[in-house]
Amino acid sequence: AQTVTQSQPEMSVQEAETVTLSCTYDTSESDYYLFWYKQPPSRQMILVIRQEAYKQQNATENRFSVNFQKAAKSFSLKISDSQLGDAAMYFCAYRKDSNYQLIWGAGTKLIIKP
Amino acid sequence: DADVTQTPRNRITKTGKRIMLECSQTKGHDRMYWYRQDPGLGLRLIYYSFDVKDINKGEISDGYSVSRQAQAKFSLSLESAIPNQTALYFCATRKETGGSDTQYFGPGTRLTVL
Numbered sequence: 685a686q687t688v689t690q691s692q693p694e695m696s697v698q699e700a701e702t703v704t705l706s707c708t709y710d711t712s713e714s715d716y717y718l719f720w721y722k723q724p725p726s727r728q729m730i731l732v733i734r735q736e737a738y739k740q741q742n743a744t745e746n747r748f749s750v751n752f753q754k755a756a757k758s759f760s761l762k763i764s765d766s767q768l769g770d771a772a773m774y775f776c777a778y779r780k781d782s783n784y785q786l787i788w789g790a791g792t793k794l795i796i797k798p
Numbered sequence: 799d800a801d802v803t804q805t806p807r808n809r810i811t812k813t814g815k816r817i818m819l820e821c822s823q824t825k826g827h828d829r830m831y832w833y834r835q836d837p838g839l840g841l842r843l844i845y846y847s848f849d850v851k852d853i854n855k856g857e858i859s860d861g862y863s864v865s866r867q868a869q870a871k872f873s874l875s876l877e878s879a880i881p882n883q884t885a886l887y888f889c890a891t892r893k894e895t896g897g898s899d900t901q902y903f904g905p906g907t908r909l910t911v912l
Contacts, residue, residue, distance in 0.1 A: 726905040785846065
């Protein structure tokens, strides 16, 4: 069965610095999708970035980028120039294909120090 | 206006009571999902629906039922609430084809069962 592990329950970073959140997953599939979602105190889940496993190039969205290591089954999220508004829970998620459910990690709480 | 709305946002009830959580969306998406979030466990899928006539059990469907009254509405019911159903509940939608596989989440319902 597929699993997603986020080994850091909480991380903190100084404003304007860079932080990396870790995620590992277990699957026997070769094609799949990986996601990072952000959940601020408002509780709503917001998609941050997605990566297709068949793409070797790491996805980027402005200050957010991933380090996708397929062989190692690792999918870390790098946040550059951290801002106070980045403070939230961050969840890593995996999906096998378009009809399969998302498998979620337990989340990492990110604290931004002013 | 929000694309995915959930009512109520907060609910406190007693053991044995019947509870209905409602979800509405204006995105015109075919697929709708109900998740439960518990601290340290991430999100777990309760039920999902690909269209009005296609409803499927997720990872943790026991104790829950759903109704897809229309494309835009997907309700979750707890027939006889118990304290371990205390959690944060999220509804989400996704477009079936031709678009991004992004899931759009509602703001969540915090349910407390005493």
